[in-house]
Amino acid sequence: AQSVAQPEDQVNVAEGNPLTVKCTYSVSGNPYLFWYVQYPNRGLQFLLKYITGDNLVKGSYGFEAEFNKSQTSFHLKKPSALVSDSALYFCAVRDSVSNFNKFYFGSGTKLNVKP
Amino acid sequence: EAGVAQSPRYKIIEKRQSVAFWCNPISGHATLYWYQQILGQGPKLLIQFQNNGVVDDSQLPKDRFSAERLKGVDSTLKIQPAKLEDSAVYLCASSYGISYTGELFFGEGSRLTVL
Numbered sequence: 001a002q003s004v005a006q007p008e009d010q011v012n013v014a015e016g017n018p019l020t021v022k023c024t025y026s027v028s029g030n031p032y033l034f035w036y037v038q039y040p041n042r043g044l045q046f047l048l049k050y051i052t053g054d055n056l057v058k059g060s061y062g063f064e065a066e067f068n069k070s071q072t073s074f075h076l077k078k079p080s081a082l083v084s085d086s087a088l089y090f091c092a093v094r095d096s097v098s099n100f101n102k103f104y105f106g107s108g109t110k111l112n113v114k115p
Numbered sequence: 116e117a118g119v120a121q122s123p124r125y126k127i128i129e130k131r132q133s134v135a136f137w138c139n140p141i142s143g144h145a146t147l148y149w150y151q152q153i154l155g156q157g158p159k160l161l162i163q164f165q166n167n168g169v170v171d172d173s174q175l176p177k178d179r180f181s182a183e184r185l186k187g188v189d190s191t192l193k194i195q196p197a198k199l200e201d202s203a204v205y206l207c208a209s210s211y212g213i214s215y216t217g218e219l220f221f222g223e224g225s226r227l228t229v230l
Contacts, residue, residue, distance in 0.1 A: 044221040101163075
């Protein structure tokens with residue numbers, strides 16, 4: 001069965017420090033992996049995706065993520081956190097076997113960046 | 116390019132009342148999704164349409180929830196009668212099609228409070 005795990009409900013980091021938000025997945029076939037961000041009372045905004053190619057993908061707002069097939073992980077990273085990065089982050093996976101473009105979302109990680 | 120439009124943004128009803136949410140996807144997007152997001156959880160797929168046909172409604176509580184996309188464009192999600200546990204944000208998303216390997220595009224969501 002397809003699934004996504006975000007093991008941390010909350011991540012706290014000081015402004016200017018690097019941040020990591022963790023994600024592991026289980027999927028049939030090769031995974032298509034995504035990160036979204038959600039600000040209060042807003043919908044989900046796309047940050048970045050891994051479909052194929054380089055394991056390190058770069059996305060919006062200085063975020064990047066590293067695909068690790070052996071560890072089935074796709075951790076979100078940023079070298080220097082901003083207070084404005086404080087939000088809810090969701091990892092999602094779509095398997096390449098399904099013909100239905102079905103996405104599976106993690107439970108979310110709340111990122112708190114303190115000044 | 117206009118984004119995914121949803122209305123209303125907020126709705127408060129008494130239990131056992133009915134409510135309807137409307138979604139207009141991005142022009143040209145064949146696939147439309149309705150997700151339920153309960154506070155503190157990730158989005159859960161309720162129903163997925165490809166044009167005006169249902170691809171997946173396995174997690175839709177069909178005794179009280181219904182959805183339609185009659186002309187393959189906009190969609191309506193209805194709840195009748197509502198229960199307290201239906202309090203959530205209902206997110207609409209769209210994509211180019213079921214073979215598309217890219218991201219989903221989300222609307223701002225409709226927040227339902229059932230009293």
